Amino acid sequence: MSLPGQLYKLQQIDIELQKNQQIVAEVIHQLNEDRALVTAESELTRQKQQLVEAKGKQKNAEWELEDLQERFNHLNNKLYDGTIKNPKELVNIKHEAENLKGKLSTKEDEVLELMSQVEEMEATVKAGTKEFQGLKQEWQQTQENLNRRKVEVDTVLTNLNENHRELAQQINPEALNLYEQIKLTKGQAVAKVEQGRCQGCRITLPISRWQKARAGDLVQCNNCYRILYLE
Numbered sequence: 001m002s003l004p005g006q007l008y009k010l011q012q013i014d015i016e017l018q019k020n021q022q023i024v025a026e027v028i029h030q031l032n033e034d035r036a037l038v039t040a041e042s043e044l045t046r047q048k049q050q051l052v053e054a055k056g057k058q059k060n061a062e063w064e065l066e067d068l069q070e071r072f073n074h075l076n077n078k079l080y081d082g083t084i085k086n087p088k089e090l091v092n093i094k095h096e097a098e099n100l101k102g103k104l105s106t107k108e109d110e111v112l113e114l115m116s117q118v119e120e121m122e123a124t125v126k127a128g129t130k131e132f133q134g135l136k137q138e139w140q141q142t143q144e145n146l147n148r149r150k151v152e153v154d155t156v157l158t159n160l161n162e163n164h165r166e167l168a169q170q171i172n173p174e175a176l177n178l179y180e181q182i183k184l185t186k187g188q189a190v191a192k193v194e195q196g197r198c199q200g201c202r203i204t205l206p207i208s209r210w211q212k213a214r215a216g217d218l219v220q221c222n223n224c225y226r227i228l229y230l231e
């Protein structure tokens with residue numbers, strides 16, 4: 001293979017290398033991407049916390065209700081068991097009992113309201129848990145696929161690096177150095193010549209120049225300085 005031919009082949013390997021490095025970078029980026037899952041999990045945690053708080057409120061209200069009920073029963077017994085004879089005292093107790101009855105009714109409404117809130121929250125947590133589990137499963141599947149993809153591309157990269165190394169060893173160091181230098185500034189160091197034109201910058205080349213390149217000499221484009229290659 002001619003020197004320009006070797007450099008052109010090296011360039012093709014390097015293009016493939018770059019492409020696959022980008023793929024790996026993208027795969028790694030996606031592997032680290034778990035924002036949607038983290039957001040869903042913290043939302044679920046928040047809902048569970050709210051449910052615990054609501055259940056606590058309900059429990060307290062139920063205790064208060066029991067307490068009111070006991071006090072009411074106690075007064076009611078007093079009213080009707082005949083132990084209190086004083087009419088004034090009886091009237092007072094009756095007022096107190098009525099007052100308690102009003103409080104009881106309010107507390108009962110409160111307990112019912114809290115119970116329905118808790119039920120609603122339980123349904124929300126249940127649905128949220130199911131949704132989160134689905135999301136997590138999906139995420140794990142994606143992670144598995146991405147990891148598999150990474151292993152594949154890593155293997156391709158290893159092979160390409162090996163190919164690059166082997167080919168570079170066969171090319172004289174000066175030419176290789178020139179190739180690397182042009183690559184740094186131009187991205188691609190070797191340009192094909194087609195119909196007398198440099199395909200790197202599209203300029204029409206002097207015939208003598210591309211004929212030399214075809215003969216296997218190391219010739220650069222007089223405009224863009226890329227190394228010229230003719231098949």
Ligand SMILES: [Zn+2]
Pocket residue numbers: 191198199200201202203221222223224225226
């Ligand atoms: Zn050119």
